[in-house]
Amino acid sequence: MRFPGILPAVTTPFDADDRIDVAALHSNLEALLEAGVHGFVACGTMGEAGSMTAEERRTVIATVAEAAAGRVPVIAGVSSGSAQASLAYAADAAAAGADAIMCLPPLGYRADDDEVVAFFAAVASCGLPLMVYNNPEASGVDMRAGLIARICEEVEGVAAIKECSGDARRIPALLHAGIDAEVLVGGDDWALEGFSAGATGWVTGVGVVAPRETVELYDRIQAGDLDGARAVYRRILPIARFDMTPKLVQYFKAGQDAVGFAGGATRPPRLPLTAAEQAALQDALAVLRGVAA
Numbered sequence: 001m002r003f004p005g006i007l008p009a010v011t012t013p014f015d016a017d018d019r020i021d022v023a024a025l026h027s028n029l030e031a032l033l034e035a036g037v038h039g040f041v042a043c044g045t046m047g048e049a050g051s052m053t054a055e056e057r058r059t060v061i062a063t064v065a066e067a068a069a070g071r072v073p074v075i076a077g078v079s080s081g082s083a084q085a086s087l088a089y090a091a092d093a094a095a096a097g098a099d100a101i102m103c104l105p106p107l108g109y110r111a112d113d114d115e116v117v118a119f120f121a122a123v124a125s126c127g128l129p130l131m132v133y134n135n136p137e138a139s140g141v142d143m144r145a146g147l148i149a150r151i152c153e154e155v156e157g158v159a160a161i162k163e164c165s166g167d168a169r170r171i172p173a174l175l176h177a178g179i180d181a182e183v184l185v186g187g188d189d190w191a192l193e194g195f196s197a198g199a200t201g202w203v204t205g206v207g208v209v210a211p212r213e214t215v216e217l218y219d220r221i222q223a224g225d226l227d228g229a230r231a232v233y234r235r236i237l238p239i240a241r242f243d244m245t246p247k248l249v250q251y252f253k254a255g256q257d258a259v260g261f262a263g264g265a266t267r268p269p270r271l272p273l274t275a276a277e278q279a280a281l282q283d284a285l286a287v288l289r290g291v292a293a
Contacts (some may be wrong), residue, residue: 006211010032012047014058017064017266019039025060029063033067037207039066039274041203042061042077048078049079054089074100077089079133089101120158133186134163134170163184168196182200184219185201188206208260213288235287238287239288242281
C-alpha cells in the first residue's frame, strides 16, 4: 500500500456533552474529500487519541472509514506504551475499516534500538500495513536513518515512514539508505523542503484548516512548478508553524472554526488558546487568506 499526496491528520470534534460529534466529523471529512485530499490519518495526536477511550477510537475510525468509502486510504493511529495495547487498537481499527496503522515507538520509555525493532515487529503482526512514525518530541526516541533501515529490513509489513524530526535532511538520508518503504513528511513547516528532498506524501495538520492550499502545493510540486509552489507555501507557512508546538491541536481546531469546519473544544489537559495565541492565529489566517503580507 502506498500513501502519496496530502493526508490530513483529522481532528475529533466533541459536542456540548463532550461526546464525539459524529455528524460534525463526517461533515469535516466530506469537505476534505471535496478539496481533493488523498487520505486520512485518524486517532493520532491531532485526533486527541490520548484522551479517548478504546470505544471512542473505534467510533472515530468507523466514521472516517465510512466517509472515505474506499475512495482514499484510512490510517489509524495505534501508538501506546506497549505492543499489547497497540495490537488491541490495531485489531479495533481493522474491524472498524482502517486500511493501515500508524505507530510511534513505545511511549513513556526510551527504548534502545533492539527494543524499538522488537516493538514494531510485534505491532506489525496485526497484519495491516504499518506506517512507522518518527517524532522524537512526542515519543522521546529519535529513530535515525540507520535504525529505520533496520526496522524496514527486519519487520515485515512496514509500508511507510512518517518523518517528523523537523530536519529535512532526514528525507534523503532515508531514501539513500535504500529502504523499501514510502517516506512521508510529518511536519507542516518543512513540507516544501521535504517534498523537494524526495518525500512522496505529507501527513499534515494544517491540511484540516487549508486543504485546498495543501493539495495545490502538492499538485504544483508534482507538475514541477516550483515558483507556484513557493507562492502557495508562503501563504500556508504562518499557520503551518503552529504544527511543531505543544498547542497544535488547539491552534488547528480554532483555525477550523475560523474557516467553516467544525473544530470546537479540546479535552483536558489542553486548555483554550490565550488572547495572545488567538491573535497570533488570526494573523496567520490573514496571511493564508492573502490579506496580509
